[in-house]
Amino acid sequence: MKRQKFIPKRVLGFVDEDMEWMSLTPSQRIKETTKLWQLYLALGGSLDPEPDPQSPFYFQEA
Amino acid sequence: MTPNPILKVLSTFKKHKVKCLLIGGQACIIYGAAEFSRDSDFVILCNNENLQQFKKALNVLKARLIYVPALEVSYLERGHACHFRCKEKFVENLRIDVISKLRGCEPFEKLWVRRNRVALKKDGIVIDVIGLRDLVQSKKTQRDKDWLMLKRLVEDDIVLNKAHPSDERVRWWLLESRNPDSLIMLAGKYLKIAKECLGDRPLLSSAINSNTQKLNLELHEEEIRERQKDIEYWAPLRKELEALRHNSQEE
Numbered sequence: 001m002k003r004q005k006f007i008p009k010r011v012l013g014f015v016d017e018d019m020e021w022m023s024l025t026p027s028q029r030i031k032e033t034t035k036l037w038q039l040y041l042a043l044g045g046s047l048d049p050e051p052d053p054q055s056p057f058y059f060q061e062a
Numbered sequence: 063m064t065p066n067p068i069l070k071v072l073s074t075f076k077k078h079k080v081k082c083l084l085i086g087g088q089a090c091i092i093y094g095a096a097e098f099s100r101d102s103d104f105v106i107l108c109n110n111e112n113l114q115q116f117k118k119a120l121n122v123l124k125a126r127l128i129y130v131p132a133l134e135v136s137y138l139e140r141g142h143a144c145h146f147r148c149k150e151k152f153v154e155n156l157r158i159d160v161i162s163k164l165r166g167c168e169p170f171e172k173l174w175v176r177r178n179r180v181a182l183k184k185d186g187i188v189i190d191v192i193g194l195r196d197l198v199q200s201k202k203t204q205r206d207k208d209w210l211m212l213k214r215l216v217e218d219d220i221v222l223n224k225a226h227p228s229d230e231r232v233r234w235w236l237l238e239s240r241n242p243d244s245l246i247m248l249a250g251k252y253l254k255i256a257k258e259c260l261g262d263r264p265l266l267s268s269a270i271n272s273n274t275q276k277l278n279l280e281l282h283e284e285e286i287r288e289r290q291k292d293i294e295y296w297a298p299l300r301k302e303l304e305a306l307r308h309n310s311q312e313e
Contacts, residue, residue: 001225014078014221019221021094021097022094022218022221022222023301024094026092026093026094026178026180026191027180027182027183028181029091029092029094029097029182030066030069030091030092030180030189031182031203032097033066033091033097034065034066034069036097036098037066037067037068037098040098046155047100047148047153047154047155047156047157048100048155048157049100049101049157050100052205052207054204054205054206054207055161055205056203056204056292056296056299056300057143058144059129059307
């Protein structure tokens with residue numbers, strides 16, 4: 001995928017963090033989300049998906 | 063360092079040459095609409111050979127089927143999803159959901175041709191991810207969170223590419239944007255294209271006339287219609303699932 005252009009200006013409806021995130025390339029976003037995973041797991045986060053009763057895939061596991 | 067569990071799944075699939083595309087929350091991260099997701103959803107090529115490779119990858123991840131239906135070509139071809147939970151280290155309890163047909167989207171082979179590829183040099187992985195437009199189409203479901211994501215995906219694309227968009231890209235924005243302000247802005251700036259799109263999306267008439275109130279209402283009605291289509295699409299599949307679940311409990 002092509003590198004995204006850097007977005008210097010804030011756009012209506014987007015906060016600065018959104019603009020920063022958008023300015024990253026897809027591979028940079030994966031790198032950043034990996035850091036979030038590390039923090040999440042270090043804090044004891046579970047890999048279970050959030051229950052989503054609206055999903056047609058939703059079911060109660062036995 | 064604890065690896066990203068999604069990357070572990072992806073590298074295992076790659077190693078076993080599983081032909082599939084990343085969809086859902088992880089694809090939204092790649093396109094900039096989300097920052098974190100525990101979803102691990104894939105659309106997979108449905109044939110015996112590919113499912114065999116997929117099963118081998120699941121074995122490596124110590125993933126077991128957690129619900130009906132079984133991983134079989136016939137179920138996937140009818141539109142069912144199959145659900146697994148991993149037990150291997152670093153991916154313990156991660157759920158993997160696979161499907162071979164996405165409602166309203168083209169067949170897998172077309173999605174594959176239109177996919178994007180993201181190379182992670184450090185990890186030595188190339189991620190095959192569903193194309194943005196197909197991802198947006200796949201988000202037209204009955205779930206609230208999908209509509210929020212859909213809106214954000216299109217808005218991001220507008221923000222990132224608004225300097226020099228092709229006519230074709232503007233056309234896509236006009237047909238898919240769910241933000242009244244963006245639609246009014248686009249209709250004003252690209253009136254000719256907006257008029258050409260009226261047949262496919264009549265609510266653009268309100269965008270051309272800068273009628274925000276009417277446009278909001280029409281966008282809401284459009285969403286309701288799409289949600290209803292999704293509910294109707296899943297109704298017979300849910301019924302079949304219920305019967306399968308009932309049978310599996312009796313066995």
